[in-house]
Amino acid sequence: MVVQTERDDATWYECETCGLLFDEQSDASEHEKRCDGSDPTYIQ
Numbered sequence: 001m002v003v004q005t006e007r008d009d010a011t012w013y014e015c016e017t018c019g020l021l022f023d024e025q026s027d028a029s030e031h032e033k034r035c036d037g038s039d040p041t042y043i044q
């Protein structure tokens with residue numbers, strides 16, 4: 001699921017599965033479709 005978040009006076013879109021941030025909602029949505037949350041590279 002993609003979550004909209006405010007940070008540094010900008011709007012970001014966060015992949016709730018892995019925590020990765022995107023500046024475009026479409027990018028976040030595309031990522032989220034492929035994200036299985038199991039890649040340790042993206043864990044904060």
Ligand SMILES: [Zn+2]
Pocket residue numbers: 015016017018019020031032035036037042
């Ligand atoms: Zn993700």
